[in-house]
Amino acid sequence: MVVPEGQPQPPRHRRTPTEPPPPPPPSRTPLRLLLRVASVACGIQFGWALQLSLLTPYVQELGIPHVWSSIIWLCGPLSGFFVQPLAGHMSDRSTSKYGRRRPFIVIGCASIIISVLLIGFAADIGGFLGDGEKKTRAIVVFVIGFWFLDMANNATQGPCRALLADLTGNDHRRTRVANAYYSLFMAVGNILGYATGAYSSWYKVLPFTLNTSCDINCANLKSAFLIDVIFIIFTTYISVTAIHEQPMTSVHDAINQESSHPQEAFFWEMFGTFKYLPRPVWLILFATSLTWIGWFPFTLFDTDWMGREIYGGDPNGDQKYSDGVRMGAFGLLLNSVILGITSLFMENLCRRWGSGFIWGVSNFIMFICFLAMLLLSFVASNTDYGSDGVPNGIVIAALVIFAILGMPLAVTYSVPYALVASRIESLGLGQGLSMGVLNVSIVLPQIVVSLGSGPWDELFGSGNSPSFAIAAAASFASGLVTILAIPRSRPEKPKTRQ
CATH class of the missing domain: 1.20.1250.20 (MFS general substrate transporter like domains)
Incomplete structure (x- = not known):
């Protein structure tokens, strides 16, 4: 309380020797740590950018007609509707010794890696299983990887944003800053992903990606997703090692830390x-x-x-x-x-x-x-x-x-x-x-x-x-x-x- 000049000042409270000290003010997460935690968005969005720019054309190159190419994208909204709320609910109530959000982030990013490897090597797997001119087996592997990638992306993004909210608490300014950092890394991931997709000579940089089952366009796609794997591993490590989450001792404690609408x-x-x-x-x-x-x-x-x-x-x-x-x-x-x-x-x-x-x-x-x-x-x-x-x-x-x-x-x-x-x-x-x-x-x-x-x-x-x-x-x-x-x-x- 601020008292105008000339007015009597209120007496200061003096703590007695037996009175316990006041609780310390809640610590604020440094901005540099929020920046590190938000960096995982860059790796996730890198893969999203590749998916958005390259996979619809690649679907048709595998032999799926244009009339059916949009059906494959149906998993995105469906997984966003079901998977993301479920992942958020489970992370809210997690009592893992590694924290509530970080295990879901790690598992989600690992699932993304598996998905992009399935997509990138779909033609190779199809050729190994006996594909000829019609790449039926490659299409099946691709669709499985594509749908799994959408589910993994949706399952990861919710805990990522929830972790930033946990770190900022009721500090609305820090919450805006944390989300600005997240958006910034999303933009950076987009730029890097689209730049990678626009380059046409990755098969020369990684020549082992080119083979009888995988032509130049396929090899470029495979190389781009291999780069994405390295990038996701790097940004995930930076993010999950930035802080140490305080584990919840019980589901009841986890729910109490959330809002009044559990x-x-x-x-x-x-x-x-x-x-x-x-x-x-x-x-x-x-x-x-x-x-x-x-x-x-x-x-x-x-x-x-x-x-x-x-x-x-x-x-x-x-x-x-x-x-x-x-x-x-x-x-x-x-x-x-x-x-x-x-x-x-x-x-x-x-x-x-x-x-x-x-x-x-x-x-x-x-x-x-x-x-x-x-x-x-x-x-x-x-x-x-x-x-x-x-x-x-x-x-x-x-x-x-x-x-x-x-x-x-x-x-x-x-x-x-x-x-x-x-x-x-x-x-x-x-x-x-x-x-x-x-x-x-x-x-x-x-x-x-x-x-x-x-x-x-x-x-x-x-x-x-x-x-x-x-x-x-x-x-x-x-x-x-x-x-x-x-x-x-x-x-x-x-x-x-x-």
Whole structure:
């Protein structure tokens, strides 16, 4: 308490010799340790970047038709819906002597390593088992590894973020800093992963990856995932050795350390809360679903679009297609750079203009970019490339679109979470539950897109343009909802000195 000058000061309390000393203030985790703990996101995201940029094209190179390629991605939203809440619930109640979160992080990263090795060596395993021209066994191994990778990624990310929350406690500023570090390492992992996917000569660096069962494109993919294995081991070691978690002596102690909603991690608890949600939260969830209907076709087919429709290649062994895929990976690298830069200004933009308005504008940018992709596909299909290959103007235009999309992606990764968290907090339902509720509005549209985008594209000519048309329409609708229907909070005025 501060007493104005001239007023009598309150008497100071003097501790008697028999009075126990006051408890020491809680120690704050140094920022350098938070940085080390968050570094595991870099290794995880490195593999995600490879998965997003290379695996849809590789699926088709193995012989899976384009119409079915999106079905393979169905595991992502399904595992996000089931596996991530279960892993979080189990880590909350862990009484391992190594701590609650670190064993799950180590096991999850080990599962990621096994998964990427299965994917990278799928063609070799298929050849060993007797594959001929049709790579049936390789496809089976690939799909198993792909689905296992999605589950391992989702099972790892929850305990990673929970460990940062454990270390920061109720210090909201440190919590924001810790999540900023995590986002920073995600961006770095994206950049490194996309850069690795864009390089076309890994088979020369690691020549043992090239053999009769695995051609140059396969060898490049295998080499990239081997580099990912080394990277994950390195970042996981840095993260889990940074701190020593205090083990919980019993499940009761573990639950008591959490919020007053110990069951909030279970997905069935999420459904019970929908009846308590006010109209603004429903609008946010609806806008989030529309936004992800816009994003998921791009996530599935970005590099395939570059190889197939911009470079005019065929997934079945065409070098033009492989060149397009690598150029698409480079475009995603630019996308991640813009994403990281935009994230630095996100708080200031939302404070100045309002979160709903910024979200709406970003969705209109998505709408314009997806229309531009449709227009560019039309131009490329009606242009005679001749012997000189793809005109530089078309390639540059595609890269610019990829880069610009980094801005709305930064908004999608932050603003909906903040809006839902702030509105559910006033209801007393708990922040963990709010993230689960928001996750439902993300995974359900992803399931719809995974099931429908391949057949939809096949219905209108086997390209990616039909899915991007749906993405453009969903982005425009989401922009209208966020600007017109979501209540805008007043911009915060800068604080003046007293």
